Amino acid sequence: MPDGFSGGDTAFVLISAALVMLMTPGLAFFYGGMVRVKSTLNMLVMSFIALGIVTVLWVLYGYSLSFGTDAFHGLIGNLDHVGMRGIGMNDLNGTIPVTVFSAFQLMFAVITPALISGAIADRAKFSAWALFIAVWVTVVYFPVAHWVFFFDNGHGGWLGDRQGVIDFAGGTAVHINAGVAGLALCLVLGKRIGFKKDPMRPHSLPLVMLGSGLLWFGWFGFNAGSALAANGLAGMAFMNTQVATAAAMIGWLAYERIKHGAFTSLGAASGAVAGLVAITPACGSVSMLGALAIGLIAGAVCAAAISLKYKLGFDDSLDVVGVHAVGGAIGSVLIGLFATGHVGQTAKGLFYGGGFGQLGKQAMGVAVVATYSFVISWLLGKAIHKTIGFRVPEEVEVAGIDQAEHAETAYDFSAVGASLARALSSPAESHQSAAKSTAQDTAKTGVDAR
Template sequence: MNSGDTAWVLISAALVLLMTPGLAFFYGGMVRAKSVLNMLMMSLGSIAVVGVLWVLIGYSTVFGTDVGGGLLGKPFEFFGLEGLLGADSLFGTIPTTAFVAFQAMFAIITVALISGAVADRTRFGPWLLFAAVWSIVVYFPVAHWVFDFDGKDAAGNVVDPGGWIANTLGALDFAGGTAVHINAGAAALALALVLGKRKGWPKEPMKPHNLPLVVLGAGLLWFGWFGFNAGSAVAANGTAGVAFINTLVATAAATLGWLVVERIRDGHATTLGAASGIVAGLVAITPAANSVTPLGSIAVGFIAAVLCALAVPLKYKLGYDDSLDVVGVHLVGGLAGTLLIGLFASKSAPAGIDGLFYGGGFDQLGKQALGAGAVLAYSFVLSLLIGLAIKYTVGFRVSAEAEVTGIDESEHAESAYELVSFGGRGSGRAASVTTQSSPALEESKP
């Protein structure tokens, strides 16, 4: 065991967990004031549900002994982490429990990402049910495909086969472009279709109610993402350093890319655009963080942000109501980052593979496309079936009245903002006014 590697992975795990509250703020600021608590709760609920499932069967399903030709690990092999708690249980140079904790955070935020597509209209209980079923049926198997590498003996012989995308196919996904972002983005599209459009969309303006909250969330995501990407080296080493630098410059370039598109298309650069560019860049560099150089990562971030900025408005033309642009940012950004590996990968980066632009031909690009397409199709179809099953059994969407008056009140019996107005001198009276009932406040919202 290496204490430095262990410390880095544990710190990275904490950083990745922080990303989910950061996502809650990012999403919470983007919705209307009457829906912000429900948005926060969907992320917090994901932590609760997936955290428990991961310890029970999630880790086993992803990293247990393969039982399906690269498709699935044994779900109950390490039930409750049995057999992994001893000092002699190691994953490389770190305790297995540290790796369990790190990977748990990936499972949590992947589920939370989906919630942005169905903001303003989703019942909380059925959302938790979806989170549980989707984790077991979709995320755990896909994570096995992508993250579980073959175990080999000293002679290089495979003694513990892993997932088919990582090993048989040989597609590169350093920290989750396919397993996290394409996976969540495809599920988001499926759920948006299952739940249908929000009341009044797209005719009524549904602008973010709190842009500072959005920027705070984006900042927390960027901060935590250094653990997400650099922590995926599973050691405090040179690969972690390269992933850290690539995460910085790709995201910076993506921010510029999104703002350039806005300036040319709309005539001005916006705060929401800057925050969206940050997230698009983080998404795109996630699969490529160890396979491209810093120059390549700048190209990956900039190109991905341009594609995402152009993809977001397509929902109006295609008619699907992806409330907070999970499809436009995470699905498109994940696809862009995954495919651009096939173009910009360089042998001088830790992964040691050349893409098309470095003389590697089309081979790696084909592998990337096949892996991305398989995850997209699997996640979309299964998510659609799960969503429809919940819709026609327990019901998935709030009532029309609750949607119009405020989902926070109907689902959680709370209001995000209580503004107290005091009466005249000596009156001793106070009125509690919510943002939903104040015409002046409604008019002042962006």
């Protein structure tokens, strides 16, 4: 290996990449548990398909557009690495191979469109969704990743490298990007049938909790791995992630208790995710006390924000806007208050003597990414809706999207259906059926049924 290579850093980033990959199945469980039974499989596959589509596009041109040498004023990378051309096995990015860096960043690209899917649960054609992913990552995610993540001594991405917007692990490029795109698609597809009338409760809270736990676990790779080295900055990002997530869960539950009178498992899971989202951009620039404050604020504010869909009339099925767009914005902007200048960044926030300069940069970064993502996502969603159709027919939505789109169901209710049919038969028939079953069981086991 060439000079400068670190086996420890390489191993750390490879493990972090694997953790980030696990987040997409974790998200699938999280979303899958939140929908009704008839949409469970569809929700799972909408996340899983991102692993296939984005991986292929990343190798073909995504890495080159995101991390190739800047081609135009910090807006997009060049095409020198199409098909990963020109990247040798031992070429380094810092202390790790470029292939390892590429694998790590690929997992960010995969989960970002998967996050959007929760906003349009229960009503999107799977083929239209797959097409949307392919085009969206090309025209939205890859350019924005270049703006935010590509550094080249002042000649890289225009937001991060040239303007000094801090985003350690993806508050703008991942969460605001996805959350605002989710809002755009909500408006394009319209409300679910029965929105604000029919109960649309999560069908499996254990699945939600499992998904949340997998996300929390994988997020350590997401944030700590963004240090790209096994060093003190990675350790600080790891601890900030844990602290903010715990605080956000408490903040969400406290709001829930005051507002609704109960501590719910869904609230605990959602609060944890809100904290993970909010600390993502800030974990490399704030102290642990700053992370604590960011988590508490994000937990309470995101809990309040999810009710906006009922007041404003847009149907964000699984609260992607309230958690990811709002949480990402909170974490990004609060860097302008809590950045210490002594963690992984030299820029200081307002509370540490840095004035309003960094706060203004952070607000600008949030506004730019949100505006770009919303406009392009709305136009793309509208184009798909007008051509091949983005929404399933009404009868499919009512009956359940799993069977129509995937020819499968998440659970086999045939045995339950037979039992239910017996229970709904006449009392005499039910009694005779029960007696017959008892007699059969007694004959088989030789046990006295008396």
